[in-house]
Amino acid sequence: MNCSDEDTGYEPTPQPLDIPQIFSDNIIAPVIPTDNPQTMEGVALGKQLFFDRILSADGTQSCASCHGPQSAFTDNTPTSAGIDGVFGTRNSMPLFNLAWNYGERFTWDGKELSLERQAEEPVQNPIELHSNWDDVVDRLQNHPEYPELFQHAFNTSTITKELTTKAIAQFERTLISANSKFDRYSLGQTSLTAQELNGLDVFLREDKGDCFHCHGNPNNPLWTDNDFHNNGLDTTFDDLGLGAVSGDPNDNGKFRTPSLRNLAFTAPYMHDGRFATLDEVINHYSEGLQDSPTIDPLMKQLDQGGVQLTTQEKADLKAFLLSLSDPSFINNPEFQN
Numbered sequence: 001m002n003c004s005d006e007d008t009g010y011e012p013t014p015q016p017l018d019i020p021q022i023f024s025d026n027i028i029a030p031v032i033p034t035d036n037p038q039t040m041e042g043v044a045l046g047k048q049l050f051f052d053r054i055l056s057a058d059g060t061q062s063c064a065s066c067h068g069p070q071s072a073f074t075d076n077t078p079t080s081a082g083i084d085g086v087f088g089t090r091n092s093m094p095l096f097n098l099a100w101n102y103g104e105r106f107t108w109d110g111k112e113l114s115l116e117r118q119a120e121e122p123v124q125n126p127i128e129l130h131s132n133w134d135d136v137v138d139r140l141q142n143h144p145e146y147p148e149l150f151q152h153a154f155n156t157s158t159i160t161k162e163l164t165t166k167a168i169a170q171f172e173r174t175l176i177s178a179n180s181k182f183d184r185y186s187l188g189q190t191s192l193t194a195q196e197l198n199g200l201d202v203f204l205r206e207d208k209g210d211c212f213h214c215h216g217n218p219n220n221p222l223w224t225d226n227d228f229h230n231n232g233l234d235t236t237f238d239d240l241g242l243g244a245v246s247g248d249p250n251d252n253g254k255f256r257t258p259s260l261r262n263l264a265f266t267a268p269y270m271h272d273g274r275f276a277t278l279d280e281v282i283n284h285y286s287e288g289l290q291d292s293p294t295i296d297p298l299m300k301q302l303d304q305g306g307v308q309l310t311t312q313e314k315a316d317l318k319a320f321l322l323s324l325s326d327p328s329f330i331n332n333p334e335f336q337n
Contacts, residue, residue, distance in 0.1 A: 030099035046171030078273025199320025
């Protein structure tokens with residue numbers, strides 16, 4: 001039934017994010033917009049919308065079609081197909097710990113300046129859900145349940161694009177991953193194997209993997225600097241990345257540093273999904289770097305193609321990286337449809 005828009009005096013129930021100890025010990029508070037506080041009703045509505053195919057033009061796909069819980073909210077293909085079977089050019093980004101993106105620049109190229117704005121794009125993108133927001137709002141408004149759910153979440157049954165994306169963003173901010181083996185090790189709850197510890201050493205040493213400049217260290221449990229880098233994938237660029245957004249040619253070929261969490265679930269890798277395995281990723285940094293005018297100066301030993309890890313160092317690094325994966329996240333019933 002449709003509720004009236006008269007103020008019923010009902011207030012949504014506040015639902016602050018459940019901030020894990022590993023975050024509260026090491027990093028500052030999450031980014032929550034003052035005009036979109038987390039509420040129980042808002043999160044529940046956002047979750048229903050995230051999994052509902054009503055957002056697509058033909059009712060065949062939802063946000064979760066390309067951001068599946070079992071893959072840490074990404075897709076297991078290099079790029080994803082929209083409702084018309086057309087594949088995009090970018091890998092679907094995993095979704096977790098989004099409230100700690102302090103630059104508030106989302107997507108691979110940073111063009112969306114808030115999580116709410118990011119949620120607008122796939123609905124109207126012609127090679128994703130290929131809908132338009134007026135039609136989506138009409139479908140939601142005429143739905144037997146949604147007007148009442150919006151009434152509970154936002155104290156109005158008049159549905160808008162802005163409220164729809166606010167609800168989706170509220171749900172997405174609850175997607176917190178902080179229970180990897182390495183997290184438990186950091187909290188003194190378990191131990192790492194000798195190989196995992198050796199891999200951490202390779203990761204941190206400037207004369208070895210030298211990975212920490214972009215991906216952080218144990219004091220940064222996000223495992224990303226949330227910044228944009230050209231990591232030596234190509235000599236020339238079909239996709240300009242950040243450069244296409246900023247208009248600055250010095251940004252050409254720069255893409256967001258993804259978090260190293262949940263790599264066990266998020267293959268394939270890179271902005272275009274070109275690497276099917278973690279081994280290929282490690283090989284790229286070890287001996288596969290491609291020079292270009294905007295390559296990041298952090299990419300070491302460019303004349304040799306990379307940092308030149310031994311077979312054992314690669315195996316150790318991989319073992320450490322896999323210790324950052326969190327099986328409880330992909331199995332959390334709160335995040336399932």
